[in-house]
Amino acid sequence: MVSQVADSQLNNDVLLQSDPQKLLRIRHTCSHVMAMAVQKLFPGTKVTIGPSTETGFYYDFDRKEPFTTEDLSRIEEEMRRIIRAKLPLTREVVSREEISAEIEQLGETYKLEILASIPLEEPVTRYLIGSPDPGKSEELDLPPEQSPINPVNLPAGDYWWDLCAGPHLNSTGEINPSAFALESVAGAYWRGDETKPQLQRIYGTAWETPKQLKVYLKQKEEIKRRDHRKLGQELKLFSIEEDAGGGLVFWHPRGAAMRRVIEDYWRKVHIESGYELLYTPHVANLNLWKTSGHFDFYRENMFDSMEIEEQAYQIKPMNCPFHILIYKHDLHSYREFPIRWGELGTVYRYERSGALHGLMRVRGFTQDDAHIFCLPEQIVDESLAILNLTERIFSDFGFQNYEVNLSTRPSKSVGSDDIWEVATDALIKALNKKGWDYVTDEGGGAFYGPKIDIKIKDAIGRLWQCSTIQVDFNLPERFNLEYVADEGTRQQPILIHRAILGSLERFFGILIENYLGDFPVWLAPIQLRLLPVTDEQREYTESIAAALKQQGFRVEVDQSGQRLGKQIRIAELEKIPVVAVVGKKEVTEETLNIRIRKQGDVGAMTLPELQNLLEKLIAEKTTV
Numbered sequence: 001m002v003s004q005v006a007d008s009q010l011n012n013d014v015l016l017q018s019d020p021q022k023l024l025r026i027r028h029t030c031s032h033v034m035a036m037a038v039q040k041l042f043p044g045t046k047v048t049i050g051p052s053t054e055t056g057f058y059y060d061f062d063r064k065e066p067f068t069t070e071d072l073s074r075i076e077e078e079m080r081r082i083i084r085a086k087l088p089l090t091r092e093v094v095s096r097e098e099i100s101a102e103i104e105q106l107g108e109t110y111k112l113e114i115l116a117s118i119p120l121e122e123p124v125t126r127y128l129i130g131s132p133d134p135g136k137s138e139e140l141d142l143p144p145e146q147s148p149i150n151p152v153n154l155p156a157g158d159y160w161w162d163l164c165a166g167p168h169l170n171s172t173g174e175i176n177p178s179a180f181a182l183e184s185v186a187g188a189y190w191r192g193d194e195t196k197p198q199l200q201r202i203y204g205t206a207w208e209t210p211k212q213l214k215v216y217l218k219q220k221e222e223i224k225r226r227d228h229r230k231l232g233q234e235l236k237l238f239s240i241e242e243d244a245g246g247g248l249v250f251w252h253p254r255g256a257a258m259r260r261v262i263e264d265y266w267r268k269v270h271i272e273s274g275y276e277l278l279y280t281p282h283v284a285n286l287n288l289w290k291t292s293g294h295f296d297f298y299r300e301n302m303f304d305s306m307e308i309e310e311q312a313y314q315i316k317p318m319n320c321p322f323h324i325l326i327y328k329h330d331l332h333s334y335r336e337f338p339i340r341w342g343e344l345g346t347v348y349r350y351e352r353s354g355a356l357h358g359l360m361r362v363r364g365f366t367q368d369d370a371h372i373f374c375l376p377e378q379i380v381d382e383s384l385a386i387l388n389l390t391e392r393i394f395s396d397f398g399f400q401n402y403e404v405n406l407s408t409r410p411s412k413s414v415g416s417d418d419i420w421e422v423a424t425d426a427l428i429k430a431l432n433k434k435g436w437d438y439v440t441d442e443g444g445g446a447f448y449g450p451k452i453d454i455k456i457k458d459a460i461g462r463l464w465q466c467s468t469i470q471v472d473f474n475l476p477e478r479f480n481l482e483y484v485a486d487e488g489t490r491q492q493p494i495l496i497h498r499a500i501l502g503s504l505e506r507f508f509g510i511l512i513e514n515y516l517g518d519f520p521v522w523l524a525p526i527q528l529r530l531l532p533v534t535d536e537q538r539e540y541t542e543s544i545a546a547a548l549k550q551q552g553f554r555v556e557v558d559q560s561g562q563r564l565g566k567q568i569r570i571a572e573l574e575k576i577p578v579v580a581v582v583g584k585k586e587v588t589e590e591t592l593n594i595r596i597r598k599q600g601d602v603g604a605m606t607l608p609e610l611q612n613l614l615e616k617l618i619a620e621k622t623t624v
Helices: 006-015 020-041 069-084 096-106 109-117 134-140 210-225 228-234 253-272 286-292 320-328 376-396 417-434 474-478 504-515 535-550 564-573 584-589 607-620
Strands: 056-062 089-094 124-130 159-163 180-189 198-206 238-240 249-251 283-285 306-308 311-315 339-348 364-374 402-407 439-441 451-457 463-472 494-499 528-532 555-557 578-582 592-596 600-605
Touching: 020 056, 020 069, 020 124, 020 159, 020 198, 056 180, 069 180, 089 096, 096 109, 096 124, 109 159, 180 210, 198 210, 228 238, 228 504, 249 253, 253 339, 253 376, 253 504, 283 286, 286 311, 286 320, 286 474, 320 339, 320 364, 320 474, 320 494, 364 376, 364 504, 376 417, 376 451, 376 463, 376 494, 402 417, 417 451, 417 463, 463 474, 463 504, 474 494, 528 535, 528 564, 535 555, 535 578, 535 584, 535 607, 564 578, 578 584, 578 607, 592 607, 600 607
Parallel strands: 402 439, 528 555, 528 578
Antiparallel strands: 056 198, 089 124, 124 159, 180 198, 238 249, 283 311, 306 311, 339 364, 364 494, 402 451, 451 463, 463 494, 578 592, 592 600
């Protein structure tokens, strides 16, 4: 499995040069330094929480006036002054009574809530930056009237603390003042609850070296350039209509054309791989979700139920209980196994508005779901077959590099030790037979069985979780699934859940960003655009388009009436892979002048020659 873009991988290597634990301490300390700077510059501001993140840190603040871009610059400069002062960080274990009284005196209401949320059996700790010694303020070049100073929420700046479990650096001086930056301000509800106060969240990034920061900021710009939300609008692929409530995807004609291609391809390769396809409803009696356990374990991610004829019905968050009901409709024999059923099933899950993000996080999406009912001794072969199918599908979509994780039994789980051992060993054997390297996530499996997760790497080195293979002992038991074994007894089958693309919506977003909207011909919503030079060539142009559409190609004629140069420019902006110019000469000679997007003019072609060219480009499954 080879990386697609060497430069991007080199950039990632630069970012991975630091020890993750050291980066965590740098970023967590940066968040505290930022909060300290904010409270010095903007007296009266209250702080809430400030964790580290995958690429940096943030802190949530309660302040009436919005933070501006100029404010971020001032905060950055104050942070650098605090860093240059090399102030020590000290961890203290404090009594709940004393710290509560101190917090109340300071009016930090959010800290009281945080304190109350710490379990009584756990110690209460705080981290201090600096010292209450007034002399220290000279290192920060503070005016005399700002010292001596008190902790928390006062105008001065060389002594500050917050409730925190850590970890942190030993000194602010361990942060490189040229290796961090504040990025943006966003709204955030306290505790993520829309009914609670809205806060201001300042995001920052921090690294060990300035070179890492430079690489990160460059990659961030590239990510912004590839943003599927922006490209989706520009290329007229999809929209998220707020009038419909948000988090619901509207596929426009061009996006819908691509979706049809993806769905048709998915069905074809699954039928070739021995799957039978299902269609199931969008709602079911709420009792079904109680039997499956989703009501107990997944309720917060489900929409409210609706009442129909005094019965509670639930819009489906998962497809698996529906496939199980189809299985239960008949008594099956071991001779039928494995039974492979797949469905492009649309599910609905409640996501808070603040978590929604284009196609990547929505409230309604279509899973490429499949369930395999099999015998324990068939897990290896079925898992290997799924891995092979996954590789085939990802390769056809242009992804060659993956990260694979094997997750084993967690402390809380169902099923006997024997069946867990059989299932885990089977997944390991399948991975070994496939020859894929993997990382073991000890205890990271689902409560109902071990699993394999596959992340694909895109053109700029980002990893996207898409595929999963999950062995399940729980649902067969909950639904009393049976089959007739070879000796005539009734036995419980193994259930394998699997998805390869994950969801069509999210995978479509990944494709947009991976290809920068410049899709290979087989996926492109418009494979060929015909450009008539004048209206005199329109009749001939329309006849060519009709003939190609009859052959299944996605073709359209430019109807803008613009001069030729403008038509070509529009086609370039819309990333049309192939265009054909039709002028007086082409009509006379019954040819077309062909331009391939990244090659330019390739000369005149007859209709059969153009047809052969399109077929070749489609078969290659690469961008042109």
